[in-house]
Amino acid sequence: MATSPRTTIQAHLGAKAEALLEFNSPKIPKERLHLPGPDFIDRVWAGSDRNVRVLTNLQRIYAHGRLGKTGYLSIFPVDQGIEHSAGASFAKNPDYFDPENIVKLAIEGGCNAVATTCGVLGAVARKYAHQIPFIMKLNHNELLTYPNKFDQVFFSTVEVAYDMGAAAVGATVYFGSEQSDRQIVEVSRAFAHAHEMGMATILWCYMRNSAFKKDKDYHLSADLTGQANH
Numbered sequence: 001m002a003t004s005p006r007t008t009i010q011a012h013l014g015a016k017a018e019a020l021l022e023f024n025s026p027k028i029p030k031e032r033l034h035l036p037g038p039d040f041i042d043r044v045w046a047g048s049d050r051n052v053r054v055l056t057n058l059q060r061i062y063a064h065g066r067l068g069k070t071g072y073l074s075i076f077p078v079d080q081g082i083e084h085s086a087g088a089s090f091a092k093n094p095d096y097f098d099p100e101n102i103v104k105l106a107i108e109g110g111c112n113a114v115a116t117t118c119g120v121l122g123a124v125a126r127k128y129a130h131q132i133p134f135i136m137k138l139n140h141n142e143l144l145t146y147p148n149k150f151d152q153v154f155f156s157t158v159e160v161a162y163d164m165g166a167a168a169v170g171a172t173v174y175f176g177s178e179q180s181d182r183q184i185v186e187v188s189r190a191f192a193h194a195h196e197m198g199m200a201t202i203l204w205c206y207m208r209n210s211a212f213k214k215d216k217d218y219h220l221s222a223d224l225t226g227q228a229n230h
Helices: 005-021 040-045 052-063 086-090 099-108 118-128 158-163 180-196 222-229
Strands: 075-078 113-116 134-137 139-141 152-154 168-175 200-207
Touching: 040 052, 052 168, 052 200, 075 099, 099 113, 099 118, 113 118, 118 134, 118 158, 134 158, 139 168, 139 180, 152 168, 152 180, 158 180, 168 180, 180 200, 200 222
Parallel strands: 075 113, 113 134, 134 168, 168 200
Antiparallel strands: 139 152
16 A cells, blocks of 8 residues: 655654644744745846846756756755765765766756865866756865864855856855854855856855853754844
8 A cells, every 4th residue: 555745754754743744833924935936036036136147047056957947946965075074974885985976966866956065066067067057165164173163264266166167156154153254254255256257156054153052052042043044
């Protein structure tokens, strides 16, 4: 007897299934949200100050892959090798030490785009930049020094992303960290430059501050996280 998708989802969620699937009292009604749809670019982005080339690259990302033209996005992100140990991430499946296999997996999975490092994308750009939108991550948390610190530093430039045909660039800001002021300024300038060159931009936001853990872990605070994302 075949099981329904809902039954399968409930099985995966376990004890959390009822709370997640039966919730019907949102504090913000759906009518106030910009919900995904085929016209998402026209409805949400077209009225902004983004130039035509940025809108074109946004449309390219939203139109690609198995979710193309639905307004939903499925982006395949891989930071391994810089921000995360390549050995820890790929030792069980060494095929993915080869950057080409990362891009091939994103294509085979029908993703809207692949987001990864300059090195990964640069190694295969001539072969794949026209097959799937590239999102090049400009900065990473450098974890080779000791003691480790929460500091995103630039590993590449907007020009490099443009030259390899990237549709967008991305960057991370660690809000709450000692270096967050510098990161905000660096990323703001880089994103402004990327828009000038016609590329879309993606900002990843995380709370990072050891002081937030002294009596309890405030990294999960809805207010702090909401403000960072805002």
